[in-house]
Structure formats: C-alpha cells, structure tokens
Amino acid sequence: MTEGEAAPPADSDAPEAAAPAALAQWTKSDRQIRREADLRRRARRSTSIATASTIVVATAVVVAVTASPGWPRVQEAFFNPSQFAAAFPDVWRGFLLNVKIFLIAELLILIIGLVVALVRTLRSPVFFPLRAAAVFYTDVFRGIPTILLIYLIGFGIPALELQGAPNDPVTLGIIALVLSYGAYVAEVFRSGIESVHPSQRAAARSLALSHGQTMRYVVVPQAVRRVIPPLLNDFVSLQKDTALVSVLGPLEALRQASIHASSTFNYAPYLCAALLFIALTVPMARLTDHLAARTARRQMAGGHL
Amino acid sequence: MSLLTVEGVWKNYHHHSVLRGIDLEVAPHEVVCLIGASGSGKSTLLRCVNLLETIDDGAIYLDGSDITEVRTDPDDVRRRIGMVFQSYNLFPHMTVLDNVTLAPRKVHKTRPDQAEAEARELLARFGLADKADEYPDRLSGGQQQRVAIVRSLATQPRLLLLDEVTSALDPTLVTEVLAVIRELKDAGMTMIIATHEMGFARDIADTVCFLEGGVLLEHGSPEQIFTTPAHPRTRGFLQRVLDADRL
Ligand SMILES: Nc1ncnc2c1ncn2[C@@H]1O[C@H](COP(=O)(O)OP(=O)(O)OP(=O)(O)O)[C@@H](O)[C@H]1O
Ligand SMILES: [Mg+2]
Numbered sequence: 001m002t003e004g005e006a007a008p009p010a011d012s013d014a015p016e017a018a019a020p021a022a023l024a025q026w027t028k029s030d031r032q033i034r035r036e037a038d039l040r041r042r043a044r045r046s047t048s049i050a051t052a053s054t055i056v057v058a059t060a061v062v063v064a065v066t067a068s069p070g071w072p073r074v075q076e077a078f079f080n081p082s083q084f085a086a087a088f089p090d091v092w093r094g095f096l097l098n099v100k101i102f103l104i105a106e107l108l109i110l111i112i113g114l115v116v117a118l119v120r121t122l123r124s125p126v127f128f129p130l131r132a133a134a135v136f137y138t139d140v141f142r143g144i145p146t147i148l149l150i151y152l153i154g155f156g157i158p159a160l161e162l163q164g165a166p167n168d169p170v171t172l173g174i175i176a177l178v179l180s181y182g183a184y185v186a187e188v189f190r191s192g193i194e195s196v197h198p199s200q201r202a203a204a205r206s207l208a209l210s211h212g213q214t215m216r217y218v219v220v221p222q223a224v225r226r227v228i229p230p231l232l233n234d235f236v237s238l239q240k241d242t243a244l245v246s247v248l249g250p251l252e253a254l255r256q257a258s259i260h261a262s263s264t265f266n267y268a269p270y271l272c273a274a275l276l277f278i279a280l281t282v283p284m285a286r287l288t289d290h291l292a293a294r295t296a297r298r299q300m301a302g303g304h305l
Numbered sequence: 306m307s308l309l310t311v312e313g314v315w316k317n318y319h320h321h322s323v324l325r326g327i328d329l330e331v332a333p334h335e336v337v338c339l340i341g342a343s344g345s346g347k348s349t350l351l352r353c354v355n356l357l358e359t360i361d362d363g364a365i366y367l368d369g370s371d372i373t374e375v376r377t378d379p380d381d382v383r384r385r386i387g388m389v390f391q392s393y394n395l396f397p398h399m400t401v402l403d404n405v406t407l408a409p410r411k412v413h414k415t416r417p418d419q420a421e422a423e424a425r426e427l428l429a430r431f432g433l434a435d436k437a438d439e440y441p442d443r444l445s446g447g448q449q450q451r452v453a454i455v456r457s458l459a460t461q462p463r464l465l466l467l468d469e470v471t472s473a474l475d476p477t478l479v480t481e482v483l484a485v486i487r488e489l490k491d492a493g494m495t496m497i498i499a500t501h502e503m504g505f506a507r508d509i510a511d512t513v514c515f516l517e518g519g520v521l522l523e524h525g526s527p528e529q530i531f532t533t534p535a536h537p538r539t540r541g542f543l544q545r546v547l548d549a550d551r552l
Contacts, residue, residue, distance in 0.1 A: 203394035206355055207408035207460065208383035217407060221398050 080268045087260040087269035094256035095276045098242040101170060101252070105177045105242070106235055112178060113185030118215060120190055134186070141183035147244050150176040154248040173245030181238055188230050192223035229292035236284050240277055253277070306369060308333045308495050309354065309464060314363035316349055316519075323349050325519040326363065331464070331497060336490050338506035338527075339499040341516035342542060347499035348391075350516070351466045354497070355388050368463070384412060387457030391469040393449045395441040395456070401428070402437040405456045413460055420459075427455045431485055447478030451485055458489075465489065467498045471505075483509075503546055507531050515539045 065071060119127070119134040141149070153176040158167040166172055196219045204214040246254040253276060257269035309331040316324040324346050331337050339347045352358045354365060356372065356379040365373045372382045395404050405424040409415040415423070428437050431451050441449055450470055457465060467486065471479045483505055489496065490509055500506050506513055507527045514524040515536070523536045534540045 199390065199392055199394045200396065202352075202357055203388075203390060203396070205379075206357060206383055206386075206388040207456070208380045208412045209408065210380055213411050217411065218396055222396075225398065 077267045078271050080266055083260075083264060083266040083268035084272055086264075087257065087272050090256040090260060091253050091269055091272045091276065094251050095253040095273070097170070097250065097252040098239075098277075099280070101174055101177070101242045101245060102235075102239050105174050105181065105238065108174070108178045109181045109185050109238070110231075112182035113189050114220075116182065116186035117189035117193060118220075120186075121193060121215065123211075138183045138186050141179050142187070144180070146177070146180045146241055147247070149180050150244050150247060152176075153179070154245075169248035169250045170245070173242075173248050173250065177238065177241060177245070181234060181241075184234055185231065188227050188234065189223065192227035193219055195226055196222045226295070229288050229295060232284060232288040232291065236281050236288065239281050239284065243273075243277070307331055307366075308335075308368065309497075310366040311350075311354070312364045312366070314350070314353060314365065315361045316346075316353055316358060317361045323519050324353065324360075327516075327519075327521050329514065329521060329524075331495060333495055334493045335495055335511045336509055337497045337512045337514060338510035339497065339514050339516055340501075340503065340506055340530075340542075345516040346519040347516055348468050349519075351388065351468050351497060351499055354464075355386050355466055356382055357388075380412070384460065385463045386466060387460065387462035387464070388466040389450070389453050389457050389468065389470050391473055393441075393446075393453045393473070395449055395453055397441055400438050400440055401433065401444070401452050404441070404452060405459050408456070408460050424455075424459055427458060428452075431455055431488075432481075445478060446474045447481045450474065450478075450482050454482070454485055454489075463495065465494055465496045467496060467500075469499050469501060472501055503531070503543070515542065517542070 066075075116134045116137060119130050122131055144152075150173060154169060154172045157165050157172060157175075166175070193215075200218055200222070201214055204218040209217065243252065243254040246252055246258075249255070251259075253273040257273040260269035261267055307330045309329070311327050311329040314324055314327045315322060327346075327350060329337070329350075339350065341347055349358065353360050360373055363373070364371050367382060367385065371377070395401075396407070399407065402421065402424055405428065406415075406417070406420040409420040409423070410417055425434065425437055428434055431454070433448065433451055433455065436444060436448060436452070441452070444452065450473075454467075454470070470486075471482050474482060479502070483502070486496070486498070487509060498506070498510070510527050512524055513527050513530040515522050515530060515534075515538075517538055523530065523534065523539050525535075529535075530539065531543065534543060
C-alpha cells in the first residue's frame with residue numbers, strides 16, 4: 001500500500017462511513033496554503049496581462065485607423081448612423097429571407113447528403129448505377145464554385161422553358177445551394193460512416209441484422225454524432241452563402257443593402273447587413289467549438305473504441 | 306447427427322492460405338476448444354462459420370444443410386449462430402438493455418415488452434440486473450464481455466462462437482467471464498471456443514483442436530491432447546505455453 005493512502009478500517013462493516021471521517025481529519029498544510037495563494041496570484045497576473053495587452057492592441061488599431069488620411073471619408077461612407085438607421089428595416093426584412101433560405105436549404109442538404117453517403121456504402125452489383133451516380137454527383141458539384149452554380153441554375157433552368165420547372169429566384173437559389181452543399185455534406189457523412197470501426201459492423205451482422213438495419217441502428221447513429229461539429233462548420237459557411245443568391249435578384253439582405261447603397265451613395269447599409277450575418281454565425285461558431293470540445297473530452301474518457 | 310460439419314475448408318487472403326482444408330464435426334451440446342499459436346487461423350475459422358468471411362473451397366453444414374451454398378441467406382444462418390468477440394463490440398450509443406434487445410426486436414420481430422422482459426431475465430441470470438440501463442462505457446471489461454455474451458444469447462442461437470473472449474481482460478476479470486461460459490455448458494449450449502487459456506480449455510472442452518498454420522493438426526479429448534499429444538508440434542506448442550506461464 002502506498003504511503004498516505006488510508007488503511008481500510010478493519011472493524012467497520014460500512015466502508016462509506018469511513019470516508020467522511022477521513023476527510024474531517026484532513027487540515028490543509030501550510031505548504032498547500034502557500035501553493036494555493038501562489039496559484040491565485042499567478043491567475044490574477046495572467047488576467048491583468050491579458051486585459052492590458054487587449055487594451056493596447058485595440059487602442060493602437062483605433063488610433064491607426066482614425067489617424068489615416070482617408071478616415072473621415074470612410075467614416076462618412078460606412079459609419080453614418082442616420083443612413084444605417086434608414087436602411088435597417090429593409091435590410092432586416094431581407095435578412096429574414098436569408099434565414100428562410102438557410103433553414104430550407106439546411107434541411108434538404110442534410111437529407112441529400114445522408115442519402116448520397118448511404119448509397120455509396122451499398123456493395124451489391126445491382127446498385128452499381130446508383131453508386132456511380134452518387135460518385136458522379138459528389139465529384140461534379142464539389143468542383144463547381146457555388147456562385148457559378150447559382151448562375152447556371154438560376155438562369156439556365158428558366159431558359160430551358162420546361163413545363164413545371166421552377167422559375168422563382170428564391171427556389172432556384174435554394175436548389176443551387178442544396179446541390180452544392182449537399183455534395184460536401186455527403187462527403188462529411190461518408191467520412192463519419194467510415195470512421196465507425198468495422199468490428200461494429202461485424203457485431204451487428206453476426207446478430208443477423210441486414211445491411212440496412214446495421215446502417216440504421218448501429219453505424220449511422222454513431223457516424224452522425226461524430227460529424228456534428230464539421231457539419232455545423234459547413235452550415236456557418238452556408239449562412240453566409242445565402243447572400244450569393246442575391247445575384248438572381250430576390251430581395252434578401254445583401255440585395256436590399258445594395259439598393260439602399262446605390263440610391264444614397266452610402267455604404268452603411270452594407271455594414272448593417274454584415275453585422276446581421278455576424279450576429280447569426282457567431283453563436284453557431286461557438287456552439288460548434290463547444291460540441292467539438294465535448295466530443296474530444298468524451299473520446300479522451302476512453303469508452304468508445 | 307452433428308450440428309455443424311466443416312468439410313475441407315480453405316480460406317485465402319491475397320494468395321496466402323490462412324485455412325488449409327479444415328475438417329471439423331461438432332455434435333449438439335458439444336464444447337469444442339480451438340487452441341494454437343497467434344495467427345494459426347482460429348478467428349478466421351469462426352468468422353467463416355458465421356459467414357462473416359466467404360470461404361474459398363470446401364463446405365460448411367449447419368443442421369445438415371450446406372450454408373456455404375451460393376443461394377443461402379447469410380442472415381438466416383446468423384439467426385441460428387451467436388458470436389462473441391475478443392473486443393466485446395458492444396454498441397456504444399445504446400444502453401445495455403438496447404444492446405441486448407436490438408436483434409430480438411429488429412431481426413426476430415419479438416414484441417418490445419417481451420424482448421425487454423427476456424433481456425432483463427438473462428441479464429439477471431448473469432449478475433447484470435443493475436446494469437441494464439447503463440451505457441457500455443460505464444462498465445468494466447468483464448461486465449462488458451458478459452453483456453456481449455448475453456446479447457448473443459438473446460436470440461437463442463443453436464451454436465455459440467466465442468473468439469478469445471477473455472484475452473482483453475484483466476486476470477481478475479477473466480474468472481467471472483469463464484464462470485458464465487461454464488454455466489452455458491451446463492445448460493447444454495453447443496459452443497466453439499477459440500482460446501489461449503489452456504487450463505480453461507482442459508477444464509471445459511469435450512474436444513480440443515490444435516491448429517497450426519491453418520491446418521487442424523490434431524484433435525481429441527482434453528486428457529489426450531494435454532497429456533499425450535500425438536503430434537510433435539502439439540507437444541512443442543504446449544511446452545511453449547507452459548514455459549511462458551512459468552515466467
Ligand atoms: N482480413 C485479413 N486480410 C489478410 N490477412 C488476414 C486477414 N485476417 C486474418 N489474416 C491473416 O490470417 C492469419 C490467421 O489469422 P487469425 O486471426 O485467424 O489467427 P488467430 O489464430 O485467431 O490468431 P490470434 O490468436 O492472434 O487471434 C494471420 O496470418 C492473419 O495475418
Ligand atoms: Mg484470433
């Protein structure tokens with residue numbers, strides 16, 4: 001037995017009763033009191049250093065910017081409060097359209113991504129055409145810049161004059177975003193599926209679960225848990241990219257801002273749109289960090305494979 | 306009639322033969338232990354019986370029908386065979402109870418309440434009653450392995466394949482898992498057990514098979530294999546095991 005470990009009380013028949021008694025006997029040694037005081041002092045010093053350096057850097061940036069020769073013009077063009085206030089209601093209304101585009105696209109992207117990833121796991125030769133189509137889709141749509149795809153779909157599909165084809169710019173924009181991001185998300189899901197250890201599949205198959213059941217009950221639930229942080233990351237960038245749909249003309253935030261900007265020759269509306277996008281993405285980014293940290297902690301704790 | 310017949314089974318990986326014409330008969334209620342050095346093909350043989358691997362030659366019969374025929378449905382075979390792995394392979398995102406009831410509910414279409422009742426009864430029988438609602442990562446290795454055994458029993462298999470189920474465990478936890486296997490033998494379960502625990506094999510097996518380089522060199526009763534092995538290579542292997550134990 002190592003030194004300092006309490007000997008188990010031989011005559012006690014309730015081992016948990018011994019624990020509080022052992023705690024009560026412990027009084028902090030002078031050494032420990034000194035150590036804790038040291039730690040507190042050091043923590044205080046780190047905080048003051050961090051605060052001081054932040055203040056110095058921020059002041060330097062503000063001074064450098066406001067002292068620059070062009071600052072009065074920039075201030076007038078971007079930080080004009082009355083222009084900002086005048087544009088805000090329209091930009092806000094436009095921004096709600098961005099949020100709507102984002103929410104609809106996100107849902108469809110998750111579905112498409114998961115379906116494509118699952119199709120790529122099918123091994124039977126019967127499914128070869130499906131599998132080939134899935135590979136083709138991810139290869140092609142990950143390769144096309146999103147803005148280009150928005151142009152192609154937004155102007156290409158209406159030009160075909162097909163019966164029943166959508167020609168509303170919001171719908172077309174959503175289709176383009178879904179096709180583009182779906183290809184990325186499919187790859188994220190696929191990497192998650194492949195990260196589940198083959199022994200999990202062997203265990204499921206040995207219980208006579210079919211391929212589909214193995215995927216549904218064993219592999220996909222584990223895969224999804226693992227890919228939540230990278231998925232959220234993709235969605236942060238999708239939130240911004242909803243602004244790309246503005247090239248098709250719907251009155252979303254960026255479009256509203258540029259309408260205001262071009263009528264007043266003032267850029268404060270753009271700043272207004274930018275702040276709204278930041279307000280949406282920052283919480284999402286923090287949530288991503290939090291989930292990633294939690295996943296890392298879980299994996300450190302051992303347990304899972 | 307034998308429950309399982311393995312007839313001239315070959316298995317190759319990349320032009321390298323891992324099983325070289327294995328013949329084996331397992332009678333109902335018989336316990337067969339597979340012993341042999343690491344890499345001799347014990348796991349591969351078990352995986353072939355469970356159709357997790359496709360064999361390259363020979364045939365395997367379960368209850369008299371050829372399960373290696375092209376037309377057999379592997380899931381139908383696996384419904385009758387249980388398998389327990391060295392690394393437990395419990396599903397980490399499910400509770401112990403869900404691990405155990407998954408196959409009865411989804412494969413055997415047992416009613417959920419009935420599946421749960423049966424699972425709780427089995428868990429209780431193996432001293433795991435209070436662990437039903439825990440997640441696997443909250444259990445010790447021995448408890449996880451016992452859950453894995455219970456999971457494979459929940460579908461009432463005709464044959465249980467156990468692949469070195471104690472080799473990932475602390476010596477102190479080995480006994481609790483071996484006790485479970487002994488209880489299964491007493492209940493009449495037919496088992497094929499790949500193991501490095503010679504004492505256990507000697508104690509529990511009806512037949513011991515010695516594999517080397519993918520060949521079933523010798524099989525016989527535990528007394529015969531452990532006291533008067535016929536093949537010099539079996540003797541050599543047992544001697545090495547004895548020497549290792551003495552260290
Ligand atoms: N998927 C695979 N691909 C290639 N070779 C393999 C594969 N699986 C097993 N082998 C080879 O087959 C041989 C037998 O392996 P097997 O796992 O059956 O041995 P074992 O007797 O179970 O050994 P151990 O006691 O270490 O578990 C080994 O040489 C191994 O390298
Ligand atoms: Mg093995």
